[in-house]
Amino acid sequence: MTAFDPDLEEVHVREHPLPGSARFFELTLSGGTVLEIFTQSDSSDSHLAVLPPDADTPVVNLRLSKAEAITLSSLISGVKFVVRTHEGTDAADTAGPSTVKLRASSPAVGKTLRQIEAPEPDQAQVLAVIRDDTEELLEGDVERRCTVGDRLVLVGRPGALARLVRYLNG
Incomplete structure (x- = not known):
């Protein structure tokens, strides 16, 4: 592991949630x-897909398996969990992170x-709130109520996570 270098350029990943459980990530290299x-x-x-500067079409376009897509999106999001069952059995579904921006119709508002009641709390949970009006990365006030525009940090197994996102979208 290398030491943190504050002079390194930050890399920004833009995530665009799409209908259902689809996600679109965009990373612009230097x-x-x-x-x-x-x-x-x-x-x-x-x-x-890999698009060189000023190109209209990708020079590389690779189809990903379900496992590759989950792994890649988890790496980009910064977290990957693998939940294992009892020794000698196969690994359970991968649990991954997600975020959802609250709309006015969300039951979490x-x-x-x-107080947020996740549909399957043993399979997918709300972990934290990200707010633009605080200096902290994650909101520290556990008694503060969720408002429209808050981003909830979620973690869960793929199917349950998709259902939690749908539930929170209202």
């Missing part, structure tokens, strides 16, 4: 090359994190 990652956890229609 030379202007763009990596586009489209993931859809409930189908095999996931891919990675007006509730504290403790």
Whole structure:
């Protein structure tokens, strides 16, 4: 592991939530090359595209398996969990992170994190709130109620996570 270097350039990944469980990630490299990652956890229609600067079409366009798409999107998001069952059995579904921006129709609006009732709390949970009006990365006030525009940090197994996102979208 290398030491943190504050002079290193920050890398920004833009995530664009799409209908259902689909996600679109866009990462612009220092030379202007763009990596586009489209993931859809409930189908095999996931891919990675590489677009050089000023190109209209990708020079690389790879189809990803479901496991590759989950792994790649988890790495980009910064977290990957593998939940294992008892020794000698196969690994359970991968649990990954996600975020959801609260709309006015969300059942979480007006509730504290403790009051949000996830449909399958043993499979997917709300972990934290990200707010633009605080200096902290994650909101520290556990009694503050969720408002429209808050981003909830979620973690869960793929199917349950998709259902939690749908529930929170109202």
